[in-house]
Amino acid sequence: MDVDVIRTDFPILQRKVHGKPLIYLDNAATTQRPRQVLETLAHFYMTYNANIHRSPHRLGEEATELYEQAHEKVAQFIDAEDEGEIVFVRNTTEAINLVAVSLLRPESGDLRLRPGDEVVVTILEHHSNFVPWQALCQEHGLALRVAGLREDGTLDMDDLARLIGPRTRLVCCTHISNVLGTIVAVPEVARLAHAAGALLLVDGAQSVPHMPVRVQELGCDFLAFSGHKMLGPFGVGVLYGRRALLEQMAPFLYGGDMIAEVTTERSTWNCLPWKYEAGTANVADAIALAGAVDLRTGWELTGAVDYLEAIGMEAIRAHECALLSRLLAGLRAIPEVRLYGPPAAAERGAVVSFAVEGADPFLLAQLLDDEGIAVRAGGHCAHPLARHLHVPGTVRASPYLYNTPEEIDHFLEATEQVIRRRIL
């Protein structure tokens, strides 16, 4: 892959910040969008825009076809069985809340979560895969179990195995920690969960954008991820769910398009995935995320998934590993820096969190911003983990496919200079 060519697709990377060239290293928060994805958005609205599944005219038909193709594209991308297993939602958070709400409804039958049941999560979770389960357990009398970490920042699989028991109905874990970068051995978690008769939900927000992720290999029952962290628009995310489960589970939101038949007495539900997509869909953003082809004209609407696949997820992962190794080695060479997470680049996603002895992470991030470098500071929406590590906050640098080794070097130099200035 040619990073110089890739960079020309991202107009924002030419921007200057405080008079310095922008170095964007906050990709774990949100990524930038390539011109192709932005053009798809504009092209959809200028050429095909209509409501789907209801409008008996040419535009409605075309928009529906493109939107349905978007489901197929995502299904192929993550190796789902078919497009019925792909539900478009707002983001990872909504995908996880969908599962939580659905599994509480009586209509979910023997999948329904009941008082006395147990949900197992890990201390690595982002609030989006922690707070919904904590609230659900507190409101409905379930027990929440939290698996801990090993010394090296990896998930303690023995602890997890201990916590998963006969009452465990659901295991929820992240694929890659948004703070430590830890890659969780999901297939192993799946074996433990399924051996106990529990379901497995995986938060793929930090993995799907950065490496090949195939649900059949992971063995998960649900996978949640966000479009905006993988070059797609804000406001569209994906819930993958195994067909048999989605068939049995109760709907999430009720309203238009999710129904088959409605009488004043009762309603029945639409087929998958529409049963879970109530109300007017976020059509344009879903198409810009996934991509679709106008079959009449052959016009290709490039989606973020198309863009990533054209480069190749293996190549993206290899590029990020090289950047990560450089980043880790460079930060290790600064004595005041304390690094968190697994030591080897191969064991982690494209996320590096660190603290500087006696320094405020927010101020460090702000001083880096003065140099045009965008990083995140704070607890990264994972406060239980921050408490577990005994740090109020860290600075997080998270590279992506368009970052260069030179940018990493510049970031390292700037970080060292800021520390040497001793105004922290």
Place this chain on the structure above:
Amino acid sequence: MSPRYSPAVLDHFTNPRHVGTLEDADAVGKGGGGPLCPEDMAYVWIRVRDGRIVDIAHKTMGCPIAISSSSMTCTLAVGKELGEALAITSAVVIAALGGVPERRADSVVAPEALRKAIAAYRER
């Protein structure tokens, strides 16, 4: 509110005013160190003549917001009558600093310390 520190926060953090203790203090109060923000804590010393704060000092442990807000609290309080000084709330200090990043107001601990110092002085 911007997540960046304002120029006033940076100024008072890098060059804090009224730092130290007062040898001849009439009262001292402590703020912060509680469960909301255990990392941030301040002591404020006051010297009072004719019902007016004639000298003030603070020692503050914590993040830039804690340090700069203590500096600002003392800057606002010196020369004020005790009743006026009690009106220097966290919100007043934050406004004087040009705002602090969202959800970080708990780090402003000196107003509590000042309030307790004034209460201790009045109870002498």
